[in-house]
Amino acid sequence: MAEVLVLVEHADGEPKKVTAELLTLAxxxxxxxxxxxxxxxxxxxxxxYLAQYGAAKVYVGESDDxxxxxxxPAAEVLAKLIASASPxxxxxxxxxxxxxxxxxxxxxxxxxxxxDAVGLTPELVATQGIFGGSTIVQSHVTKGIPVIAVxxxxxxxxxxxxTPTEEQxxxxxxxxxxxxxxxxxxxxxxxxxxxxxxxxxxxxxGRGLGAGENFALVEKLADSxxxxxxxxxxxxDAGWYPHQNQVGQTGKTVSPQLYVAxxxxxxxxxxxxxxxxxxxxxxxxxxxxxxxxxADFGLVGDLFQVVPQLTxxxxxxx
Amino acid sequence: MNIVVTVKxxxxxxxxxxxxxxxxxxxxxxxxxxxxxMDEYGVEEALRIKEAHGGEVTVVTMGPQKAVETIRKAxxxxxxxxxxxxxxxxxxxxxxQTSKALAKVIATLSPDLVITATEASDARxxxxxxxxxxxxxxxxxxxxxxxxxxxxxxxxxxxxxxxNGYALVEASLPAVVGVVEKINEPRxxxxxxxxxxxxxxxxxxxxxxxxxxxxEVGLASAGSKVDDAEPRPPRQxxxxxxxxxxxxxxxxxxxATQKLI
Numbered sequence: 001m002a003e004v005l006v007l008v009e010h011a012d013g014e015p016k017k018v019t020a021e022l023l024t025l026a027x028x029x030x031x032x033x034x035x036x037x038x039x040x041x042x043x044x045x046x047x048x049y050l051a052q053y054g055a056a057k058v059y060v061g062e063s064d065d066x067x068x069x070x071x072x073p074a075a076e077v078l079a080k081l082i083a084s085a086s087p088x089x090x091x092x093x094x095x096x097x098x099x100x101x102x103x104x105x106x107x108x109x110x111x112x113x114x115x116d117a118v119g120l121t122p123e124l125v126a127t128q129g130i131f132g133g134s135t136i137v138q139s140h141v142t143k144g145i146p147v148i149a150v151x152x153x154x155x156x157x158x159x160x161x162x163t164p165t166e167e168q169x170x171x172x173x174x175x176x177x178x179x180x181x182x183x184x185x186x187x188x189x190x191x192x193x194x195x196x197x198x199x200x201x202x203x204x205x206g207r208g209l210g211a212g213e214n215f216a217l218v219e220k221l222a223d224s225x226x227x228x229x230x231x232x233x234x235x236x237d238a239g240w241y242p243h244q245n246q247v248g249q250t251g252k253t254v255s256p257q258l259y260v261a262x263x264x265x266x267x268x269x270x271x272x273x274x275x276x277x278x279x280x281x282x283x284x285x286x287x288x289x290x291x292x293x294x295a296d297f298g299l300v301g302d303l304f305q306v307v308p309q310l311t312x313x314x315x316x317x318x
Numbered sequence: 319m320n321i322v323v324t325v326k327x328x329x330x331x332x333x334x335x336x337x338x339x340x341x342x343x344x345x346x347x348x349x350x351x352x353x354x355x356m357d358e359y360g361v362e363e364a365l366r367i368k369e370a371h372g373g374e375v376t377v378v379t380m381g382p383q384k385a386v387e388t389i390r391k392a393x394x395x396x397x398x399x400x401x402x403x404x405x406x407x408x409x410x411x412x413x414x415q416t417s418k419a420l421a422k423v424i425a426t427l428s429p430d431l432v433i434t435a436t437e438a439s440d441a442r443x444x445x446x447x448x449x450x451x452x453x454x455x456x457x458x459x460x461x462x463x464x465x466x467x468x469x470x471x472x473x474x475x476x477x478x479x480x481x482n483g484y485a486l487v488e489a490s491l492p493a494v495v496g497v498v499e500k501i502n503e504p505r506x507x508x509x510x511x512x513x514x515x516x517x518x519x520x521x522x523x524x525x526x527x528x529x530x531x532x533x534e535v536g537l538a539s540a541g542s543k544v545d546d547a548e549p550r551p552p553r554q555x556x557x558x559x560x561x562x563x564x565x566x567x568x569x570x571x572x573x574a575t576q577k578l579i
Contacts, residue, residue, distance in 0.1 A: 070458050070478065070487055071448060096461055100448035107414055107452050112541025115443055125545065131335040131440075136548050137342070143541040179457035180489045183475075188483035195481055201578070225579065236500070243463070243500045244479055249331060249439055250356060250499050258578045268332060275553075279576055281569060292558050297572040301561025309566025314579055317570065 002030035003057075003085055007078060007092040007101065008050065013042030015049040017198050018093040020157035022150060023053040027160065029122055030088050033057040034164070035081060037074045039067030054160030063171035065178060071097060072177035075104030077169065082109045082145055089124055094149035095197065102149050111144025118154040118255070118276070132249055132272025152198045153255045189242065196228045196245060201258045204230035204247055204274070205240075208263020208284060208303055212240035217307045218262055224314040230254065230274075232264045248273035263303045266291025283307065319373030319469055322429040323364040323397065324420060324450070325357040327381050327388040328440040335440065341537060342544040343410045344440050346382065353388040356435035358395075358504035363465060363497050364433045365396045365505070371469045374398045376427055380408060380419055386520070393515035394507035400518070401427070405525040410537025413441065417449030419535055423528050425454060431474065432494045436461060447496025457489030460496030467491075 004026040009016040019034075026032035034055040036043050040062045050058055059081060065073045078101060082090060090105070092098040094116050106113035119127035125140045126148055140146070196202065203225065205218035215229070222229045231241035233248050247254055249272040259277035264270060266282070266289055274280070275294055282295040283303050292298040299306055329335045333349040364375045377392040377400040379385050389400045403423050411419065424432055432454070437444040451458035459465075462476035463484065472491045477484040479498055507515070525532050533539055559568060573579045 070460070070485075072451070072458055075448075075452070096444065099443075099445055100458070100460065103413065103443075103445035103448050104452045106541070107417065107449055112412070113414060113445075114542055115445070129550065130337075130442075134334075134550055135336060136550050137337070137544050138546040139542050139544045141542045143539075176455050180451075180459055180487050180493070182478075182485045183488050184486040185480075186477075186483045186486065190482060243498065244481060249442075250437075253442075258573070258576075275550075279578065280553075280556075281572070283565075283569070287558070287560070293555075294553055295558065296553075296556035296576075297569060298556060298558040299561055299565045299569055300558065301565045305563075306561055306565040306569070309564075310569050311566075313567050313570030314573070317574060317579055 002088040004030045004032050005081065005085065005087045005090040006032050006034050006055070007090070007098055008034050008036045008046060009093040009095060009098055010038060010046055013038055013045030015046045016093070016195070017157065018152040019049070020053040021152065021155040022091045022093065023050070023055055024157050025120055025150060025155045026091055027054050029120065029124065031056045033059060033085070033087070035059045035078065037061045037066050037077055039064060051164055052159050052161050053157060054162055055164040056162065058164045058166050059169050060166055061169035061171050065171060065173045068182055069178050070180040070182060071100045071104065072180065073173040074101045075108065076173055076177045077171060078105040079108035087145060089146045089148060092149050094151045099149045102147050106147040109144055111147050112141030113147045114139055114141060115149040117148050117150045120148065120150070129276055132268070133276045151253070151255060193222060194228045196230055196252050197254055199228035199256050201225045201227035202230050202254050202256045203227045203260040203262065204232060204264060205235055205262045206232035206264030207234040209235065209240065215241055217304070221260070221307055221311045224311045232270050261291050262307060264291055265289045266294060319367060319371045319431060319467065320427070320429045321364045321368060321373060321375045321431045321433060322378055322424050322427055323360050323375060323392070323433040324446070325361065325377055325379050325388050325392050326354045326438045327351045327379065327385040328354045328438050331355060331439055337544070337547045341410060342547055343537065351384060351387070353391045354435065354438040356437060356439065356499055359497050359499055359501050360433045360435040361392045361395050361397060362502045362504040366502065367431065367465070367467050371467060376401065378420060378423055379403070380416060389520060390515050391507065393518045394511040395505055396511060398518060399520070401521045401523060403523050403528055407525045407532040407536050410540060411535045412540040412542060413443045413445055413449060414541055415535045415539070417446060417453050419528065419530055421450055421453030422530055423523065424450065430491045431467065432456070434494065434496045436496055436498050447494055451494040454494065457493040459487055459489055459493050462495050462497050463501050465495055465497065465501070
């Protein structure tokens with residue numbers, strides 16, 4: 001069967017959920033080969049997971065060079081593998097690091113590159129929601145080996161346990177790829193919440209919260225639901241919540257099972273980042289707020305009353 | 319410091335964006351076009367670095383004739399000169415082709431620093447910084463939320479944004495820096511700036527003058543093709559209720575019927 005390369009998305013070896021989604025998707029296209037690239041000793045943490053989700057083969061690349069420099073070494077290794085394995089396609093997550101790696105590998109292999117795919121047929125026709133999800137396009141790569149970055153949460157992961165063969169890669173990285181050196185990694189917010197783009201449920205807060213400290217209400221609701229926390233641009237612009245949590249046209253795009261918009265009016269800028277969510281719940285005091293046009297369930301009311309009550313109700317039903 | 323900053327003209331954020339029915343490229347004719355909002359942060363960062371360390375800021379864009387408006391905006395903010403790569407042959411270029419074309423132009427300017435924004439609001443690829451670094455063979459310092467340049471040492475350091483914090487990344491100059499929104503507060507062009515912009519040098523290049531071959535750019539040789547495009551079906555309208563004191567409980571009920579809790 002045709003080989004499909006899947007770039008493993010992981011944090012220091014711990015696989016991200018999107019990896020299982022990519023392997024599941026790859027199985028509909030051919031035989032998935034996971035490509036694990038990380039620092040020394042990190043693969044051990046991913047090994048079982050990759051077997052569980054049906055990798056037929058794993059290319060293992062472990063090296064300080066892969067951990068210590070931004071993107072370029074991984075892109076070089078991936079491009080070499082594309083040349084030697086000649087897969088039918090390469091799938092990566094559409095996350096910042098992975099899409100940069102994918103784009104550079106596509107450039108090196110003179111191949112076409114598609115990003116933000118939410119579906120892929122066995123004929124490698126990708127579905128993408130463009131312009132903030134308002135237009136759905138079908139596209140395909142016309143040059144080289146298709147390199148496709150797939151959005152998290154666009155495929156339901158299904159286990160397919162097996163015993164993949166392993167191939168150790170010899171990592172030799174050129175000097176030009178070792179120029180942007182990571183000298184430190186600083187963890188600022190260890191929330192214990194799921195990643196925004198991977199979360200099944202996202203609770204976002206906006207201007208209606210009125211102040212940064214009121215995000216505690218959103219966080220409490222999120223924690224009762226096991227959700228990630230997002231914020232509208234108005235909220236991040238005001239400095240109420242970190243920019244990396246911004247959902248919208250100039251922030252992250254999310255597509256969870258449930259999106260709860262708290263005190264968010266739903267300007268086009270915000271809708272672009274969340275309108276493909278499966279179910280949308282909105283809480284806003286303004287009945288004219290455009291967010292209600294998208295909502296499956298909208299509540300016109302005071303979020304300071306409604307949100308704590310909702311949090312209690314969710315806790316009660318656990 | 320010789321700084322190059324890339325900008326792109328895009329359909330206005332508030333415009334209803336669509337694809338041109340004839341060739342399925344972004345329709346730029348039926349909408350208002352503006353400087354990509356994120357690029358304002360790139361221009362601002364370039365100007366701040368110039369103001370701190372001296373030098374010159376050159377704006378580079380690729381786009382139709384009309385994109386000169388976006389160049390004017392960057393010049394009126396304070397950039398010194400501009401290069402506009404424009405040619406019918408470029409129409410429909412994908413990100414990989416665009417990076418190749420821009421890199422060709424940028425290389426002739428021998429910059430110490432190339433600044434881009436993270437993404438444009440029309441295509442939202444988020445890969446131009448990485449691709450320019452690839453094409454130019456320069457360090458990739460993208461997703462920067464803070465940039466510190468040390469011209470004497472010939473180095474640049476950034477805070478690369480991550481989900482739970484940041485990575486501190488260092489490189490020697492020259493380098494490509496990609497900035498995120500919020501890195502700064504972009505200035506508004508002053509009246510004086512707007513007047514001065516009209517006299518600033520602008521070089522317009524066609525594909526041939528830029529040393530590109532028309533066969534390597536444009537829709538016909540792009541690496542991907544759009545087969546079909548449809549507007550997303552509108553969402554089914556939902557239930558909207560007014561809070562009568564039990565709003566939270568009502569939402570919980572809804573979530574339970576949807577098996578979400």
